[in-house]
Amino acid sequence: MLFSGVFDLPWWGGVLVALGLTHVTIAAVTIFLHRCQAHRALDLHPAVSHFFRFWLWATTGMVTREWAAIHRKHHAKCETPDDPHSPQVYGLNRVLWLGVFLYVKEACNRETIERYGHGTPDDWLERNVYSRLAVVGLTLMGLADIALFGVVPGVLIFITQIVWIPFWAAGVINGIGHFWGYRNWDTPPPDASRNMVPWGIVVGGEELHNNHHAFPASAKLSSKWYEFDLGWFYIRTLEMLGLATVKKVAPTPRFEAPKPVCDAQTVQAVIANRYDVLQRYAKSLKRTYSEELERLHRWSPSQAEALKPMKAYLSRLQRLSEAERARLGEAVANSRALALALAMRDELIALWERSSASTEQLVHHLQDWCHRAETSGVAPLAEFSRRLRCYA
Secondary structure (H helix, E strand, C coil): CCCCCCCCCCHHHHHHHHHHHHHHHHHHHHHHHHHHHHCCCEEECHHHHHHHHHHHHHHCCCCHHHHHHHHHHHHHCCCCCCCCCCHHHHCHHHHHHHHHHHHHHHHCCHHHHHHHCCCCCCCHHHHHHHCCCHHHHHHHHHHHHHHHHCHHHHHHHHHHHHHHHHHHHHHHHHHHHHCCCECCCCCCCCCCCCECCCEECCCCCCCEHHHHHHCCCCCCCCCCCCCEEHHHHHHHHHHHCCCEEECCCCCCCCECCCCCCCCHHHHHHHHHCHHHHHHHHHHHHHHHHHHHHHHHHHHCHHHHHHHHHHHHHHHHHHHCCHHHHHHHHHHCCCCHHHHHHHHHHHHHHHHHHCCCCCHHHHHHHHHHHHHHHHCCCCHHHHHHHHHHCCEC
């Protein structure tokens, strides 16, 4: 008869234990590896930090420095051939089912680790135990599972722990999270990040992947009222217990009465809330499109018909191919308002892309933009400009 372990659980008890243990691992990945180590969005109490390091060593064998380095490189090289695990490059099936092998391959790239792995734990335990003896941690966890739950249940629980992170993190998040879902924020191309579902429970909030790519340094991954980030709930609980300190979250737009002219604070607010600005501009652009379509229907039905298919382009302007851009340009050639609104959108985006410009230059650029928008004769554009002067 096989050893039944300290706890002789029914089958459903073993399932609950496996789900509970793997959920602790998910919490360790999203709170410690991802938000704390890779992005420095929060600080953890040494006791909490070390518990997560130990748990990850025993359940995954992952090295903190390697994980942080690979993830930082993913952000720096997103959806390019240098991205360690982009489904846009490797294909969804390869990343979803074989993502762990892409991770291991990149972990062997010492240039990646040296360039992107700075600032991670480098104490005696990290150098001599967690980094060097990964197999020992996994072995101890396997033996503990067998001792506690018996041979067959223990082995099954251990196998579940082993495959959980490779599937959900290396596969689902890195794969589906860049292939399928909805987008709150129009992150710059070629970034194709998606929010898979609005409820980040199974993978601790990592399901809200587009939100994360828009604000990578934020400790909170939810951004809409209907979204839920379980990892953020845990972080707030740790913070209330004095075991965590949140350093940064995504900015929440604040508005005041419109200023007569934009100043340095307006520029700072617009840049900090650029994704919110783009989202509001998209609504203004769609209103301009609707008004122009109605006008052309009255004066030139053929031109209105040519403009109709362009509505789908307005929701993905940053991702249009050269051929699509050419078709859009031809379609709006007979609409001064729409052509102007599209051109001024590009000018507005240039505001936060001018990394070498001084504050004075940026203020002048925004003031000039608002003046031209409000004297353009395009009502939605003028209304948007007045709203822009309200950012605080």
